[in-house]
Amino acid sequence: TQLLEQSPQFLSIQEGENLTVYCNSSSVFSSLQWYRQEPGEGPVLLVTVVTGGEVKKLKRLTFQFGDARKDSSLHITAAQPGDTGLYLCADSNKLSFGAGTTVTVRA
Amino acid sequence: GAVVSQHPSRVICKSGTSVKIECRSLDFQATTMFWYRQFPKQSLMLMATSNEGSKATYEQGVEKDKFLINHASLTLSTLTVTSAHPEDSSFYICSASLRDGYADTQYFGPGTRLTVL
Numbered sequence: 001t002q003l004l005e006q007s008p009q010f011l012s013i014q015e016g017e018n019l020t021v022y023c024n025s026s027s028v029f030s031s032l033q034w035y036r037q038e039p040g041e042g043p044v045l046l047v048t049v050v051t052g053g054e055v056k057k058l059k060r061l062t063f064q065f066g067d068a069r070k071d072s073s074l075h076i077t078a079a080q081p082g083d084t085g086l087y088l089c090a091d092s093n094k095l096s097f098g099a100g101t102t103v104t105v106r107a
Numbered sequence: 108g109a110v111v112s113q114h115p116s117r118v119i120c121k122s123g124t125s126v127k128i129e130c131r132s133l134d135f136q137a138t139t140m141f142w143y144r145q146f147p148k149q150s151l152m153l154m155a156t157s158n159e160g161s162k163a164t165y166e167q168g169v170e171k172d173k174f175l176i177n178h179a180s181l182t183l184s185t186l187t188v189t190s191a192h193p194e195d196s197s198f199y200i201c202s203a204s205l206r207d208g209y210a211d212t213q214y215f216g217p218g219t220r221l222t223v224l
Contacts, residue, residue: 031210
């Protein structure tokens with residue numbers, strides 16, 4: 001059984017600051033997805049990464065996939081209140097989800 | 108593309124009644140859909156895998172007679188919570204899997220908030 005650990009569990013920052021959240025797996029990812037979930041809504045896909053060492057950028061979000069494909073990070077530059085939410089990493093093939101990082105960006 | 112809908116978005120019912128939740132893939136066909144349950148401030152808990160044309164596969168600890176799943180077509184799966192009790196109150200989310208080139212990615216519905224009085 002694949003175990004996904006996300007850190008930190010909670011993160012509260014001021015608007016304009018940068019933040020990084022992490023995802024570590026007990027086994028190699030088949031593929032890794034990052035989702036953001038807002039209260040009362042379903043998770044929304046942000047990115048899928050497959051190749052070790054891969055870096056993807058989505059506006060102010062930068063996703064890195066470790067060379068060994070067992071860890072990943074999500075970095076947000078100049079965070080905005082709209083970035084507030086629960087960030088989940090997942091291996092969709094294995095139906096594994098991390099516990100999530102709750103990010104709060106204060107105006 | 109890859110839009111998944113759920114209906115209803117919210118439901119309040121009396122204890123002992125049954126509630127049906129629908130999950131639809133709007134712009135793609137999904138031979139496999141998934142049902143999750145989520146408690147406040149927690150991650151998703153997989154309940155079952157819904158397979159089109161065959162019986163659902165339930166995770167350990169999930170009562171199949173309590174949570175009836177039917178995958179009637181390639182775009183529709185339903186979850187029926189039978190004889191609901193207050194402890195069944197939760198946020199239920201479905202997803203459908205889509206092959207995006209080189210990876211299977213799950214696309215989620217907006218969720219259904221069930222409150223059992």
